[in-house]
Structures are given as structure tokens and as C-alpha cells.
Amino acid sequence: MDSSFESSCSSTGSTVGSRRTCKIIVVGDAGVGKSCLSHRFCTGKFLSKTEATIGVDFREKLIEIDGEKIKVQLWDTAGQERFRKSMVQHYYRDVHGIVFVFDVTNKTSFCNLPMWMDECRQHSLGTEIPSALVCNKADLVTSTNLPELVEQARHLAEVYGMNFYVTSAKGGEGNQVDNIFVTLAQRLKSHRKECFNGCALQNRSDSFKIRSRVLTKEQENNEKWTCIC
């Protein structure tokens, strides 16, 4: 992979000029490891003490793809319904990528994935949005509980055109956590290469902007994910 990483979360960027922000929302049942995965990506460490997310937590990390620094902004959302209420509309605004997470030791969290996909669709995030499906807590897997669920998940990912990962936020070297988010950012970048190449950035808070709600039908088909410049 041709991406290199800066050491940890960074949003200050005092020396930074214009920079793209890639907003990725992380969704799934409570306790599947959304916070741990996003923390692991941003800091390289396993978050040993966690509390249920209330509303949403933000984490950011700068990565470099093809010589361009991109700010990957993770929106780690609450899995518990009572902590999502009234915030949900805000989560889904201007999302560029989605990470669906389930826990390999909790079949219900897998069975609930269609509900999370439905919620995304209800907020105008359909299959055109680059997405990943993550089977987390692979470190807890035994040879008996893994294969069937993982194969079903792999199939689901294939059907919906999502990248698929079996990973662990707790795992050692070689786990796939970085790949989940970097690959999404790479997909976004290649999807909208013309946008990267052709657009002058206006200010340092510029991001990959979506204007899907004002597109005509024809534009919608050709330009689901569009930079406003």
C-alpha cells in the first residue's frame, strides 16, 4: 500500500494549508467495538476502558495517499438507541464512507446489520457510498464459531459491494484495522480523482462535499459523490 501515516490523531494542523477531509461514519450494535476500532486506528492503541458512546465521538487522523495528505475524520456513533435519539440526523450529513461493524461472538449484532443499512438508506446513504463491513473481536474467535458467520458476512459484503475485514481492535501486529479506513479513503479518492485534480480548494476546512440532495436525476446517476468547488 502506498499510504504512509502520521503518528496519531491530528486536527490542529497549524502548518497545514488546504486539506481534504474524508468523513467516515462507524455504525453497528452497542458493544461491537466501534470506539475501540476508531481509537485503534487513530492512536495505534487498544482502548482498554470504554464506556457506551453517547451521541457521537469524533476522532481524526492524517494519512497520505499518492502524496496528498487527507484528514480521515471518524464519527463513532452510539449503538444504543437511547443514546442516538435526536442526534441521528447530524451523524448522516455529508458522509463519504460507512463502516458497518459487528461482533463475531455476537450473532445478533450480525443479524442487525440490515437494520443499520436501512437506517443509512433512510438518510440518503445508499450503495453508492463506499462502505466496509467489519467482523470485529477476531481475537475471541474459536475454530467452531468463526467459519459460518464469517462466510455469511463475506457474502453480505459481496452482495452490497463492501470491503470485508475480519479484525480485532485488540489484536497485535498484522490486524487489519488501518486497512479498513485507509482503503475507504483510497476508494473515495479514486472515485473522485477528477475532483481532486480539477478543483481549487477554497479554504483549509474543505472536504469532499456531497450535494446529493440537490442533484437532478441524471446528475445523481453520474455524480453521486460530488465536490463542490
Ligand SMILES: Nc1nc2c(ncn2[C@@H]2O[C@H](COP(=O)(O)OP(=O)(O)OP(=O)(O)O)[C@@H](O)[C@H]2O)c(=O)[nH]1
Ligand atoms: N477481545 C476484544 N474486545 C474488544 C474488541 N473491541 C472492543 N472490545 C471490547 O468490547 C467492549 C465494547 O467496545 P466499544 O468499542 O466500547 O463498543 P462500541 O461499539 O463503541 O459500543 P457503544 O458505544 O455502546 O455503541 C469493550 O469492553 C471493549 O474492550 C476486540 O477486538 N477484541
